Amino acid sequence: MASLAITTALFGLTVFLAKWLFLDSLILSPLRHIPGPKIFAVTKWRLAYEDWKGTRTRTINKLHQIYGPAVRIGPSEVSFNSLTVLRTIYGPGSGYGRTAFYRMFDVYGRQNLFTFYSPKQHGERKKLLAHAYSKSVMLKEPVTSMVEDKARQYICLIESEPENISEVFSTLHYYSLDNITEVIYGRYGSTSAMEGLESHRALISDILNPARRRLSWFAVHSPTLTQWLYTRTGLMGRLVKPLLPMQKPATYSSIREFALQAYRNFQLGSTNKETGNFYQQVKGKESFIVSRLWPYHLSKKTDGLDDLDIASECSDHFLAGIDTTSDTLMFLIWALSLPENQKVQEKLRQEVLNLPPESLNRKGFPMAETSDKCIYLNAVIKETLRLYAPLPATEPRSLPVRSVIDGYVIPGHTTVGMCPYTLHRKPEIFKDPLTFNPDRWLEPQAFDINKWFWAFSSGGRMCIGIHLAMVEMTTLIATVDRKPSLGATPALIMLPTNAQLSLETELPLSKRLELAFNAWKAAEGALSCWKALTPVEEEELHN
Template sequence: MLALLVFAALLAGTIFRCIIKPLYIDRESKIPGPISFALTKWRLAFEDWRGTRTRKINSLHQQYGLVVRIGPTEVHCNSLSALRTIYGAGSCFERTTFYRMFDAYGKQNLFTFHSVKDHSQRKKLVVNAYSKSLMLRGPAASMIQLRVSEYMALIESRGSQPHEIFSSLHYFSLDTITHFLYGAKYGGTSALTGHAAHRELLNDIVDPARRRLSSLVVHLAPVSRWLYSRTGLMERLVSPLLPMQKPATYTGIRNHALQASQRFQAAGDGDRASTESPIINQLWKSHESIKGSGAGALDALDIASECADHLLAGIDTTSDTLMFLIWAFSRPQHSQSQQRLIEELRALPEDVFQDGVPRLEAVDALPYLNAVIRETLRTYAPLPATEPRSLSADCVIEGYTIPAGTVVGVSPYSLHRNAEVFKSPLTFDPERWFGPAEQVAAMNRWFWAFSSGGRMCIGLHLAMAEMTALVAAIYRKYETSIAPGFEDKSPAITSRFELFYDETVSQIENIGV
């Protein structure tokens, strides 16, 4: 009898804790959303494993409204009010532990700092090097122009055969960001000009298995650490269980980044000062060995981690956006848009281009070129998923009280698919950016490809300069079309633990253009 009473008490307690409390008592219970998501975090984790999290959340917004409960203590929003509250200037919302999987060498960096204060202190060291004026003039502009020239030479060398752009665009973004971070002497890569080892650095990045690994790291971090730290016989035994075989994601890139930082540190003061890299030089000024570096001094691994973070952030984002832009423009239904861009570029004075490469200042303000890039970023945002945040105090968003500690977020994917703001949101349409002034102003408010506020993408101007220069060079000289046999297929990218593609196309595949 006693045992039966104990069992009944335990059962009642479990029902209360796991069902009644989250559905009827917790303050999050007032927020609309599916019961299954409210009861357990593993319902959303299942969507992560399937690679459908962001699309599922978007469908929940369509069903439940601007604010949706997607976990026992997680809420997703889709409104300008939420955007300003969570990410706006002066917001006290901070990054969650989710970002810690991007730590490098055991050190945090701009992307992974939890607190606004830590992020702000580190950002001050490098933000000036990413200014728009430096991207359009001086050494940074010359470096980008050289990479564009190398890309155009690669296209030329491949003749009239269909050109597989996924790989070559990754070479372009890799070479650009490594030269920007380290300079040619210490870590600049030469993937565009055929350096085999540098091209191999991308192998674990482009492996689609990385999304399953990311899901495991986020939801079962101890299991992930245990599996990937096995050696010898145990390593062979657990190998079939690994979501991604070794070397795991970013192994090659992080090894290269660490070696580049070590080479820079080992150089003499004169050699370090003479390198054309603006980033590692700026960071080195705060190295603990520098007189006057103060309480916020960085050690060698702090600098290595910071550079590795910028390196990783600068590869997929730019190359994936360029791939979708060229693919979309190459589709028959967008031939008129392609011709309009070609006409805009070919109407420029001859002196804007030198050996086929544009002066960045001259093409930066081209209205149609900017509309094309903006529409690509809207339709195919390179980081479309939620940017999670949390707050140590209660707050109110869209009339709902969000308890302290709740994870909240907004995603570019959902913002950019608001049909009231973007007519036919799934349609790639650069012309939309030339509509009525009020409509364009509304679209600009909802456009969120680079985040906003203090955590806004620091590499915004570098990425825009790369894309503007390369697209201008390509379409001034060439017209593009889809390779035969790929007309009804969409390219796909892996972002975190999801697969993204053009949802209006029935088949998914890597495409040659």
């Protein structure tokens, strides 16, 4: 009898698994008509495996090349790659909300502009901040003076380094860090990483920890388990410690602690009616971001934001403003340094060298407003963002109700999305898509291909910091390329450290990027591009 019961139970389990894995997914699912590899349709763990390897985005790109503009990449997930779908999912007025994936970006237990599912909630919060990040504000005082001064500090930092050889992963992160903290917190939390303050430089150490990626994987694919592991205390906490994807303190802990303290500093300062640094009072109002949110605080408005709401919003902007800008600048400088792109660098340099005297500030550096109008510089940045978007992966969305996308019936709560990486590599749109060619944005077809440019997303959820990012990038590159002693050369050396350059790009994924900014001072032995270290050299480096 016992063996019969076991056999019956195993048979029942087999039938259940067969129905769940195959019948429901491949035969009964409304998504069964969408092309794609069957193994991806059967289980989400097939794509999760690619995510673990760091090849998710490239795999999706390959699947689109095989199956076309619509690919089923999971039991309840579909990837699209067409302009019509882009407008449907992400266009103005779209009802598609951000999925639970984004909840791992909640800060202090509170949702923020980046993590709200509801377009209505997102729209209400965005109204409080849209003007503060508008182009008209970003291209006027006091922002322009601040960014110009940070660009000057970056030049001083590079020129202070031996042989003008800079480890640009760190130095560019210092640049974006110092900019974003001053924009958000003013004097209450502005950093001085470029000036050498070690406690501020240490804030990017979270970014360098390779375990950060492992923690992200668990947070996305096993959120309940991850939350349970990290909330254990006492004896149970000690028992599960070896199982943690990343040992405590977890990723971004130091940045979030710094951000919370900056908000507390502002609270105290606002009580004393202190003003900011560059962001001093404008028409009677402090103009850094945290001060823009303060009028909506509970103490000022009955249904307003509490302390953690404001602190979460500011911390999220803080985090978002570090990696994105610095990574784009790093890819841009790297691309310009390649021998095949020397004509591009020379053309760019000629544009900024020919700026009239009235386009320079009192210290002789390009003004931010002028840099923004440099046509070829903008084309170079745009091509960098096309080929090396700092956020290249899928931007997942969902609807709670049934919908139709591109002729396919999509059940409620199905995850749908598109990714810049794939969109920007369509050969029918971008000729020689893997070639770095800024001139494509200046040719007659530029109007048409611009419709496919999606580095900052689109619609109501479009990156709110786009104008700040562009001001930071145009000002820095114009400033660097006007210096006769600077300008990236082919003297790149890749060295293994704990920094992660980027995920899912065509770049060799080594851990450190050093650039010689002066060809005459660069050591002759370093003049090969992507010089690989021998095992002996690696051992010497670690010792």
